[in-house]
Amino acid sequence: MLEQAFATAEFLAVDTETNGLAGDRCELTEIGAVLVGGGELHDEFESVVGVAHPLGRGIQRFTGITQAMVDAAPAPEDVLPEFERMLRGRVLVAHNASFDVRVLRQAFARAALEWPAPPVLCTVQLARRFAPLQRRRGLATLAAALGVEVDEVHRALPDAKTCARVFCSLFGKLSANAPTIADAIALLGARKVRSRPPKIKRPRGERPHLAGLPHEPGVYIFRDADGRPLYVGKSVDLRTRARSHFTTGATWAADAEHVDHQVTESELGALLLEDRLIKALRPPGNVRGKTEPDGYVYLRCRLDIPFPILEVAREPAAGHAVCVGPVRGRAAAAELVEQLNSLFGLRHCGRALPRREHPSAYGQMGRCLSPCLNDLDPNLYRERLDQALKLFVGRDGGRALLERVDEQTKVASAERKYERAAWLQRRKHRLESLLERLGGVLRATHTGARLVLAPHPEAAGRFDAIWIAGGRVVDWGPVAAPEELTVRSASAFRAAPAPGKLGGWLPADAVAEARLVGLWVAANRPPTLELGARTGEAAHTAFLARAGRTTASSSTA
Template identity: 35%
Template sequence: MPDRRFAFVDLETSGVSPSEDRITEIGIVLVDGDEQVEEWSSLVDPGVPIPPEITALTGITNEMVRGAPPFEALLPEVARRLEGRVFVAHNARFDYGFLKAEFRRAGERFGADVLCTVRLSRRLFPQYGSHRLDALIDRHRLPSADRHRALGDARAIRAFLQVLPRDADPDELETAIRELLKLPATPPHLDPAHLESLPESPGVYVFIGASGQPLYVGKARNLRERVRGHFYADSRNANDARLVAEVHALEVEPTAGEFGALLREMQRIKTCAPLHNVALRRRETTCFLRAEVPGRAPRIVPLAELEHADPLAEPGLAGPFGSRAGARAALAALGREHRLCDRALGLWARDGACFSRQVRRCDGLCTGDESAETHHARLHAALAPLRFPEWPFAGPVVLVEHDTDTGRVDRLAFDRWRALGPDGEQPFDPDVFKLLRRRIARDPRAFEPLAR
């Protein structure tokens, strides 16, 4: 690991919740390659009482932190030491999460490549049941002075990495570190700074080609992890490899939540028409079914033929369907399930008994054994589960999403199954309809009336 710059970090805290508890001590050991360059630690005034059970574990009392600097005063020193380094911690999610929360409260962002020594130990030594720091100290004969104090534990984590070339296969060690870090292999045409500065928030990203043409639009719960994952050489499939070779630029659009990212992905794909997205591109083939006259086939109605292209403008429609073929396939399935007549469904053009009647799967409208009115009533009942639903609210509604890491709040507004943008109601989009319908079914109370 001679070419890597590490920051071994340990925090002591007043509890386990980054949003409610605070840091009481921070310890950092800086290493360039195999050379230790600095040790630094400081008590931190958490601004909240330290519970007795925490004091019993760490030995840090309320009296000890009284008069210590608050984290905001230490932030420049911490940021300077961590900048550009791999963040190494034991159960790194805990320490990394607390630091991110403290930076956020101070109005700053923090991000780093993270190496968790718990995960590294599990990867290299799966035969052991415990990978707590105490277990590693005993197993690998690590120094244990000042256990449960920040700098003492940071030193122990550093010592763990030092002994791994002795206790594990060097090639396996290098592979494990590389895979846990998931460091991207930046393509030659893309500025590496783009990948270093990615936020760890939900959102949408766009890969752009040499001519400025959008190549691919994707969504992510964590933009940094997802985008960099495309460029991680060991995890690429053939499609990813072809795509990243064409990338010359990158755009990201953070959102406050996953639903907003899904929505923006759909909208960006339809407006950008990226070369590598096909499934969600704007479709002009969306259609509905309308059963009008007894004895006649339901009519396939393109979305564009509806008044204002609004499915709610014509009650009784079934759908939407992605294409005419999809609508006919739905009718065929209903016919098989409900013994409907192929001719009355528009699926049989010959005289005499339809195919389903010939195999005794039709009640006989085509042979005069069932009246047109009875068949029409059964067709209407069969279509009921496919009816386009009424808007379940009294008017426009808003879904509020919060990103607790960044403080971002997005208010996503909808009415009559359509998204509402800055310029008002957007055109009906069947993909947005399906996404919104699933979200409402899961938790309708998450949607609030939109204040006008």
């Protein structure tokens, strides 16, 4: 094909849209393609593509591709074969082609399809060669400079059309200087754009045998020839995810000789198992980078310091503390902390207690007990703090907080303190708005024990059971018969702090896992059963039925 005359070749101008994430987390969300022949545009292809993970709000606004659109879209394995047929025997043309080729190659690998590796031409390189005075080479800017009208941007088919018209406007110059497709690639230096995955040198054998990996959620471990772990990964589709490592050029992949795996019933089970295996095995390929912000935070109070404070943080606190969350929205959480501090007279300053000769502004307004003056009885401060924290030891701290404000308003009205009553009413309206923004139930993580069912991503009636007590995962595994669940639930309940106890204890090495589970539960809201001393087999049977797991199927698990 490379020796074909350039003037008679057919080209496919392509553009892709993604979820906006980098590296292995990048997923194709839309693909657009336009057939170009003889310097003219012909057939078109366009499709939104389903994704495995939810889209961020920012990328939805940027591209106009909504979560509802990708939810209703066909899967990559349904879209890409049709695109591959259209690409077959043609030259792929794209603007900044290395990006689109990488996205497509990764999507083909995830869909367990072979990348066709077509010849590639990049319109950025084309403009660099034949429009050198145009220094800004963004697609829309370049098109405008070449007299190409741009109707819409950041959608696959309109951008593919614009790319095709840019290519056509420079087609004559390239055709005059490149007799064949190979000459065109050499002229533009397109060999720098790798259309094939990088070759991995494997001195000790071929790629590990991956055919034995199932299309199920779980965890896989790549090992070297001596059995040492190289990399631990998790996925909702073990085989597809494991194969993708050999298309991205991972440095450890050259030494991988064996792969082990363990199937779980859910994504949460895979997350838990992966986290524990990485901690136990410490494989060199698992390098923890900087954690990306996800919008979830905790309200927490560490009880191991004098005059404890309420604060907002990304993780629950280790040691003796009260932690509430995770909740979405740092700004709303920080304002809620300020409201609680003012209502109960708690410290508004940081963890380090300053010493002052005069009260702070909050102290002068009567909204802080001013322990910074060094003359406050610690017992009085702790009494106020306990009143605030006990609101969240119950089932719903938000409702308890509003009821508390109502009681204080009634007292103020009865004592004819009408200004305070009006202030409390304004506080209540603001608190209602904050609680609505935070969403969910505000409850201390150490409170009680509960059984969570994490469903299989595809198969109905399959779950992982996770028991959470004292804010920690104390037991988990595939859902079994109700009688076995009852026994394990009783054990989890005994591991929980006594009802109404203020504060729990979270070991430092359990913080990451507690946050991992908390985020997944907050984002997915799975079926949950609150456990008590009398939660018996009948309650578990009814719970399984509500979750879509029949007693008959449970008994055969």
